[in-house]
Amino acid sequence: MKCPSCKSNQIRVTDSRHIGKEIKRRKECNSCSYRFTTYEYIEEYTLENEQKIKALEQKLAKYEKAMEISKDNLNRALKGMML
Numbered sequence: 001m002k003c004p005s006c007k008s009n010q011i012r013v014t015d016s017r018h019i020g021k022e023i024k025r026r027k028e029c030n031s032c033s034y035r036f037t038t039y040e041y042i043e044e045y046t047l048e049n050e051q052k053i054k055a056l057e058q059k060l061a062k063y064e065k066a067m068e069i070s071k072d073n074l075n076r077a078l079k080g081m082m083l
């Protein structure tokens, strides 16, 4: 994490506390003394999300295959025209 003010990475945490699922952290830049707050939370990777991603990947693979086929057809058509 870099300081939003001077981009230094000399950041120290002055305070951190749990707020529900989040962790609130008070931070201070050692270089310019700029103070700011960050919130951290855990993004859970659910099975449902994983299935959605898999379905999208399969769809994409199908499109890619279809594109390949149409490219082949185009190449064949072009070759046919040249002969």
Ligand SMILES: [Zn+2]
Residues within 6 Å of the ligand: 003, 004, 005, 006, 007, 008, 029, 030, 031, 032, 033, 034
């Ligand atoms: Zn700074």
